[in-house]
Amino acid sequence: MTAQRANKEEAAGTPAPAITKAGAELLLDALEEQGVEVIFGYPGGAVLPIYDAIFARDKIRHVLVRHEQGAVHAAEGYARSTGKPGVVLVTSGPGATNAVTGLADALLDSIPLVCITGQVARKLIGTDAFQECDTIGITRACTKHNYLVPSAEKLSTIVHEAFHVATHGRPGPVLLDIPKDVQFEEAPYVSRDQAVMRDCITTPAINDRQISQAVDLIRRARRPVFYTGGGMINAGKAACDALRALARETGVPVTSTLMGLGAFPASDPLWLGMLGMHGSFEANSAMHDCDLMIAIGARFDDRVTGRLDAFSPGSRKIHIDIDPSSINKNVQVDLSIVGDAGAVTAAILSEWRASVKENPVDSGRLALWRAQIDQWRAKKSFSFETSKEVIKPQHAIQRLFELTRGRDVYITTEVGQHQMWAAQHFHFDDPNRWLTSGGLGTMGYGLPAAVGVQVAHPNALVIDIAGDASVQMTMQEMSTAVQHDLPIKIFILNNAYLGMVRQWQELLHGGRYSHSYSESLPDFVKLAEAYGGVGMRATTPAELDEKIKAMIDCPKPVLFDCVVTQEENVFPMIPSGAAHNEMLLGGKVTGDEIGAEGRKLV
Amino acid sequence: MTGNAAKSLSVYPVTSAEEATGESILAVIVDNEPGVLARVVSLISARGYNIESLTVAETDVEKHRSRITIVTRGTPSKIEQIKAQLGRLVPVRRVIDVTKETDAIERELALVKITGRGETRVEAMRLAEIFRARAIDTTHNSFVFEVTGAREKINAFIDLMRPLGLTEISRTGVLSIRRGPESD
Numbered sequence: 001m002t003a004q005r006a007n008k009e010e011a012a013g014t015p016a017p018a019i020t021k022a023g024a025e026l027l028l029d030a031l032e033e034q035g036v037e038v039i040f041g042y043p044g045g046a047v048l049p050i051y052d053a054i055f056a057r058d059k060i061r062h063v064l065v066r067h068e069q070g071a072v073h074a075a076e077g078y079a080r081s082t083g084k085p086g087v088v089l090v091t092s093g094p095g096a097t098n099a100v101t102g103l104a105d106a107l108l109d110s111i112p113l114v115c116i117t118g119q120v121a122r123k124l125i126g127t128d129a130f131q132e133c134d135t136i137g138i139t140r141a142c143t144k145h146n147y148l149v150p151s152a153e154k155l156s157t158i159v160h161e162a163f164h165v166a167t168h169g170r171p172g173p174v175l176l177d178i179p180k181d182v183q184f185e186e187a188p189y190v191s192r193d194q195a196v197m198r199d200c201i202t203t204p205a206i207n208d209r210q211i212s213q214a215v216d217l218i219r220r221a222r223r224p225v226f227y228t229g230g231g232m233i234n235a236g237k238a239a240c241d242a243l244r245a246l247a248r249e250t251g252v253p254v255t256s257t258l259m260g261l262g263a264f265p266a267s268d269p270l271w272l273g274m275l276g277m278h279g280s281f282e283a284n285s286a287m288h289d290c291d292l293m294i295a296i297g298a299r300f301d302d303r304v305t306g307r308l309d310a311f312s313p314g315s316r317k318i319h320i321d322i323d324p325s326s327i328n329k330n331v332q333v334d335l336s337i338v339g340d341a342g343a344v345t346a347a348i349l350s351e352w353r354a355s356v357k358e359n360p361v362d363s364g365r366l367a368l369w370r371a372q373i374d375q376w377r378a379k380k381s382f383s384f385e386t387s388k389e390v391i392k393p394q395h396a397i398q399r400l401f402e403l404t405r406g407r408d409v410y411i412t413t414e415v416g417q418h419q420m421w422a423a424q425h426f427h428f429d430d431p432n433r434w435l436t437s438g439g440l441g442t443m444g445y446g447l448p449a450a451v452g453v454q455v456a457h458p459n460a461l462v463i464d465i466a467g468d469a470s471v472q473m474t475m476q477e478m479s480t481a482v483q484h485d486l487p488i489k490i491f492i493l494n495n496a497y498l499g500m501v502r503q504w505q506e507l508l509h510g511g512r513y514s515h516s517y518s519e520s521l522p523d524f525v526k527l528a529e530a531y532g533g534v535g536m537r538a539t540t541p542a543e544l545d546e547k548i549k550a551m552i553d554c555p556k557p558v559l560f561d562c563v564v565t566q567e568e569n570v571f572p573m574i575p576s577g578a579a580h581n582e583m584l585l586g587g588k589v590t591g592d593e594i595g596a597e598g599r600k601l602v
Numbered sequence: 603m604t605g606n607a608a609k610s611l612s613v614y615p616v617t618s619a620e621e622a623t624g625e626s627i628l629a630v631i632v633d634n635e636p637g638v639l640a641r642v643v644s645l646i647s648a649r650g651y652n653i654e655s656l657t658v659a660e661t662d663v664e665k666h667r668s669r670i671t672i673v674t675r676g677t678p679s680k681i682e683q684i685k686a687q688l689g690r691l692v693p694v695r696r697v698i699d700v701t702k703e704t705d706a707i708e709r710e711l712a713l714v715k716i717t718g719r720g721e722t723r724v725e726a727m728r729l730a731e732i733f734r735a736r737a738i739d740t741t742h743n744s745f746v747f748e749v750t751g752a753r754e755k756i757n758a759f760i761d762l763m764r765p766l767g768l769t770e771i772s773r774t775g776v777l778s779i780r781r782g783p784e785s786d
Binding site for chain 2: 136140144145148198324
């Protein structure tokens with residue numbers, strides 16, 4: 001297609017032959033035109049021509065990781081904290097298979113990525129060549145789309161289409177598999193505006209009738225609640241501003257999913273806290289008892305809904321989502337609006353303003369609902385027993401939060417108890433500040449993601465709130481941080497357990513702690529020093545503040561070993577198979593709370 | 603359950619009453635590019651949907667479009683999910699629920715091999731005539747019949763042939779197209 005066009009232009013205009021370049025150069029031209037600033041990658045045989053081209057240029061920064069999974073998570077961190085697509089470059093075979101976990105993570109959390117993998121030369125494909133694998137087949141189920149680039153001639157067009165697919169509609173990872181001989185093959189460059197892309201990923205126009213229906217439902221509601229998700233963050237800062245204005249003008253309280261934290265400020269009186277399995281009592285109770293639920297950019301995940309047949313039984317539900325397949329997937333809704341979370345929220349806001357101008361609403365209409373929410377709030381479901389002898393993990397997060405006020409802070413997490421405590425006790429007033437693996441639940445996400453965030457925001461304070469088990473899954477990226485002068489802070493809540501596994505074994509499996517104790521933990525302080533970073537350790541509440549301050553002021557990457565109580569559980573908790581109004585609020589739990597049905601569900 | 607006591611305002615009942623499952627014929631218009639069938643099939647198998655039949659061929663050479671016809675079973679909400687999930691695939695242009703959205707004709711072609719001599723052979727030939735099946739290959743002790751029609755007709759033909767020396771069946775799977783002058 002593109003060659004035909006080039007040929008026509010040649011015939012019509014100048015007789016000079018079109019300037020051709022090697023595929024590797026075309027790739028970098030296309031990346032530069034797409035505004036790529038940084039590539040997270042790892043070289044290998046099948047991408048050597050691309051690395052050769054990178055060597056000769058300095059427009060794009062390359063960050064060498066230590067493992068391909070780290071490259072993908074770092075790109076996710078870059079993407080989530082900037083709103084721009086992240087770019088990954090890895091080799092064929094093991095390079096591609098190592099990237100799979102990161103791609104699956106980005107797919108479930110809707111993170112825009114473009115991942116370039118090398119492939120063996122075209123004539124070797126299918127011969128079980130050295131470092132050959134069926135990358136397209138393996139990654140089909142963990143990418144939004146993938147391409148085997150058939151020729152250099154098609155390369156630049158495919159790169160442009162890949163960025164379009166990754167960033168439009170519901171964002172996600174896109175993979176380009178480029179055979180090594182295509183990287184050498186010569187072809188003319190096709191610029192972004194000349195590329196003939198398919199009319200894929202279109203978002204329907206806003207339907208005014210649906211908007212006025214939504215406003216009508218909000219006007220009539222007496223117990224409404226906004227339930228927002230990661231889609232709100234993906235829709236951008238302006239979308240979050242529209243949500244804030246809409247919530248304040250309508251007086252409707254807001255709860256967010258784990259992925260959606262930061263879209264609505266945690267300091268606002270309308271904020272209910274996170275919802276779901278370890279969400280706040282007020283958020284889950286409001287979801288259960290509301291008469292109108294407005295879900296925006298959220299997908300009714302099982303960790304949010306709990307028992308589906310008892311999920312918010314008395315409410316009408318509005319679902320706003322850019323992905324039509326998210327609608328009516330888990331929960332049937334009364335009004336579905338397919339569109340960008342920001343555009344639809346802004347449309348509802350302006351329709352609301354027009355409607356209130358014409359026909360004001362009674363400002364006391366939500367008074368009873370507010371009073372009810374205040375009662376729930378008074379339970380203080382995130383409270384915990386403090387201790388003077390040992391550091392409570394929740395207390396450590398609280399101190400970390402307090403001591404980082406007034407700074408430009410980004411928080412990443414691994415997966416497990418520490419992740420839930422961070423979500424409960426670290427509060428966010430802005431979007432893009434909180435990066436966590438929500439959908440796939442990838443232990444080892446946080447450290448490389450912090451690397452990616454620090455690359456994008458060199459002067460920010462980037463903290464990975466980690467667990468002692470998770471952090472060891474991608475610990476090697478500490479070396480990346482040291483090499484590239486990325487002063488990330490890894491704050492390990494060290495309870496010497498696979499904490500969340502231990503908690504579930506306590507609650508569901510009779511306290512039989514099968515293989516959840518972290519024996520032979522490394523000395524994290526010495527480990528940090530071995531990597532050329534700085535190690536710190538806090539073991540008592542008395543020294544915690546001083547140590548945290550020292551960590552914040554340290555100009556190098558820090559591994560902070562925060563030794564916490566071993567047997568702390570995350571509460572509140574909606575047991576599996578239970579409804580939102582059947583939360584466990586902590587204290588002594590016997591294990592009988594979760595029925596046989598629930599055990600199967602976890 | 604305290605929650606269920608409250609009367610639902612929603613038009614959808616909270617209790618997940620079993621919906622009746624039904625059959626649907628989906629026509630999926632796709633870009634004919636390498637791997638597109640694998641994408642469609644792996645999506646269906648990964649999400650645990652049923653496929654009763656699937657046929658595919660290029661239908662528009664100039665635009666490189668293929669038409670995949672999928673016969674699947676499920677509750678109406680499941681079918682809606684399948685459609686939405688298929689619609690997310692980049693090379694998928696359109697998904698048409700032929701059974702629901704249009705008044706459609708359904709056809710399938712089968713090749714049926716019968717072996718035997720004597721009376722059963724004559725009976726097979728006689729039944730084939732009734733079904734307007736053509737013998738497209740014959741030897742002294744075998745026939746290959748070509749029969750087209752809706753699935754029920756083909757199923758009936760096969761059932762009748764079974765005692766008459768049926769040894770092999772090859773079926774195309776269902777094809778469908780809308781009746782009348784409009785096209786999808």
